[in-house]
Amino acid sequence: MNFLAPIGRTFLNFLASTGHLAYFTSRSVSHCFRRPLYFGAILRQMVDIGYYSLPVVGLTALFTGMVLALQSHSGFSRFDAESAIPTVVVLSITRELGPVMAGLMVAGRIGAAIAAELGTMRVTEQIDALTTLSTNPYKYLIVPRLLAGTLTLPLLVLVADIVGVFGGFLVCVYRLKFNAANFISQSWQYLEWRDVSSGLWKAAAFGFIVALMGCYNGFNSKGGAQGVGAATTNAVVSASIMILITNYLLTGILFAGK
Amino acid sequence: MLENSPPKIELTAVTKSFGEKEVLRGIDLKIGKAESVVVIGGSGTGKSVLLKSILSIMQPESGSIKIDGEETIGLSGQKRDVHLNKFGMLFQGAALFDSLPVWQNVAFKLLRAHQVPRKEAKDRAMATLASVGLSADVGELFPAELSGGMQKRVGLARAIAARPEIIFFDEPTTGLDPIMADVINELIVKCVRELGATTLSITHDMASARKIADRIAMLHEGHIIWEGPKSDVDHSGNPYVDQFIHGRADGPIKMQVRKI
Ligand SMILES: Nc1ncnc2c1ncn2[C@@H]1O[C@H](COP(=O)(O)OP(=O)(O)OP(=O)(O)O)[C@@H](O)[C@H]1O
Numbered sequence: 001m002n003f004l005a006p007i008g009r010t011f012l013n014f015l016a017s018t019g020h021l022a023y024f025t026s027r028s029v030s031h032c033f034r035r036p037l038y039f040g041a042i043l044r045q046m047v048d049i050g051y052y053s054l055p056v057v058g059l060t061a062l063f064t065g066m067v068l069a070l071q072s073h074s075g076f077s078r079f080d081a082e083s084a085i086p087t088v089v090v091l092s093i094t095r096e097l098g099p100v101m102a103g104l105m106v107a108g109r110i111g112a113a114i115a116a117e118l119g120t121m122r123v124t125e126q127i128d129a130l131t132t133l134s135t136n137p138y139k140y141l142i143v144p145r146l147l148a149g150t151l152t153l154p155l156l157v158l159v160a161d162i163v164g165v166f167g168g169f170l171v172c173v174y175r176l177k178f179n180a181a182n183f184i185s186q187s188w189q190y191l192e193w194r195d196v197s198s199g200l201w202k203a204a205a206f207g208f209i210v211a212l213m214g215c216y217n218g219f220n221s222k223g224g225a226q227g228v229g230a231a232t233t234n235a236v237v238s239a240s241i242m243i244l245i246t247n248y249l250l251t252g253i254l255f256a257g258k
Numbered sequence: 259m260l261e262n263s264p265p266k267i268e269l270t271a272v273t274k275s276f277g278e279k280e281v282l283r284g285i286d287l288k289i290g291k292a293e294s295v296v297v298i299g300g301s302g303t304g305k306s307v308l309l310k311s312i313l314s315i316m317q318p319e320s321g322s323i324k325i326d327g328e329e330t331i332g333l334s335g336q337k338r339d340v341h342l343n344k345f346g347m348l349f350q351g352a353a354l355f356d357s358l359p360v361w362q363n364v365a366f367k368l369l370r371a372h373q374v375p376r377k378e379a380k381d382r383a384m385a386t387l388a389s390v391g392l393s394a395d396v397g398e399l400f401p402a403e404l405s406g407g408m409q410k411r412v413g414l415a416r417a418i419a420a421r422p423e424i425i426f427f428d429e430p431t432t433g434l435d436p437i438m439a440d441v442i443n444e445l446i447v448k449c450v451r452e453l454g455a456t457t458l459s460i461t462h463d464m465a466s467a468r469k470i471a472d473r474i475a476m477l478h479e480g481h482i483i484w485e486g487p488k489s490d491v492d493h494s495g496n497p498y499v500d501q502f503i504h505g506r507a508d509g510p511i512k513m514q515v516r517k518i
């Protein structure tokens with residue numbers, strides 16, 4: 001029966017780390033609703049997460065929109081459905097690709113940076129030092145990152161939506177020779193507010209996940225430079241996987257019945 | 259110290275282990291108000307762990323740690339904040355915040371916990387930096403731009419800037435030249451005398467221990483194996499203490515090294 005032991009051990013480890021993460025999450029979130037809040041730190045994180053991610057996210061969205069237009073054209077022209085291309089581009093970007101692409105890019109950029117920064121602070125005892133200076137590390141380090149992640153990603157996705165659709169527009173008008181006015185009117189025609197808003201809800205969830213996994217892995221890292229490296233990798237990988245799973249679940253919830 | 263007032267710090271049977279490894283195996287230690295105690299002991303005997311346990315950065319498995327007669331193990335929330343507010347600590351590796359300039363490191367507690375206005379906090383930080391022998395232009399640098407010894411002094415300034423009641427010094431003089439080491443020793447003595455602070459220091463440097471200690475305690479294999487006034491350390495009659503203060507390789511303390 002010995003071969004069952006590793007399976008059991010893995011399962012128990014999984015339960016233990018799930019519990020650990022759940023405890024960390026509830027503790028961090030509860031601090032988000034209790035004073036004092038360090039608004040300066042929150043603002044600085046918002047600039048870091050939002051503003052400095054604009055180039056990466058914008059570029060990703062632009063090319064995604066362009067490819068989408070190109071691909072749907074080559075597919076839809078087989079059954080003369082070219083007129084559906086603007087709608088396809090707009091709906092795919094706002095509902096799915098905008099939030100997911102932005103979430104994954106931010107996971108790579110911000111999740112890694114948070115994990116590396118907090119991990120280094122942990123192994124050089126800076127987090128212990130905070131405690132001895134009467135400053136709660138959850139309040140000073142984690143709350144600003146969680147709030148900034150949750151609040152800024154929707155803004156970032158709004159920009160990504162606009163840039164992505166613009167990418168589709170560029171390809172359709174300059175390469176596929178669509179009429180520009182037609183593109184715009186068609187893309188508006190079937191667009192509903194909830195296509196956009198669902199993407200923004202998703203973005204908020206993804207922003208929370210990225211910041212949370214960065215903080216959790218960094219805050220609990222141990223063992224010097226190697227530990228910080230492992231924490232960084234784990235933060236990016238786990239955030240990306242959780243984004244994809246959450247995306248599926250949220251799509252199910254937000255579009256239930258339709 | 260009044261005879262009937264509780265000791266400032268009182269440890270009873272404190273134990274702490276990491277997995278299989280028992281680091282503290284029942285520590286008993288009393289430190290009176292405004293007293294300066296130095297803990298000596300070999301590398302890796304758990305001196306830093308002892309300090310962190312008292313600060314409740316690490317949770318001991320059993321035993322009791324009382325500050326001003328109040329149990330501190332298991333404190334949380336507001337009570338823990340009040341407890342921590344009494345302390346200042348110099349970390350062994352300085353542990354400066356590398357995202358903040360030096361003066362903000364020193365003024366950290368003043369700015370955040372004590373809500374001192376920025377201008378005044380900066381002046382006080384600069385004055386504290388001057389007392390550890392660092393000039394005002396160092397205050398504008400970032401910790402990464404300082405030498406190891408300078409970082410240590412900034413850590414020291416940060417520990418004392420908010421004038422805490424209890425100050426812990428984890429190896430305050432390692433990495434400093436002998437003259438600066440003596441300046442720091444004087445400074446620690448001055449802290450005790452002027453602030454009336456209770457201090458607990460860790461050091462390997464016997465010259466420093468003799469200078470700053472009222473009492474010396476030796477930690478070995480998880481126990482305090484000797485403690486007494488510093489004048490007794492030279493004739494303690496304890497072979498472990500004798501070996502340590504004379505720095506001899508042979509004696510009852512065996513280093514875990516293989517002969518080449
Ligand atoms: N976070 C930790 N996790 C696991 N083991 C630890 C941890 N911190 C300390 N230890 C172990 O506890 C023991 C005591 O460590 P500590 O840092 O207190 O030594 P020390 O007496 O301060 O030594 P030094 O004089 O070299 O600073 C060491 O053997 C170390 O391996």
Ligand SMILES: [Mg+2]
Pocket residue numbers: 305306307350428
């Ligand atoms: Mg140590």
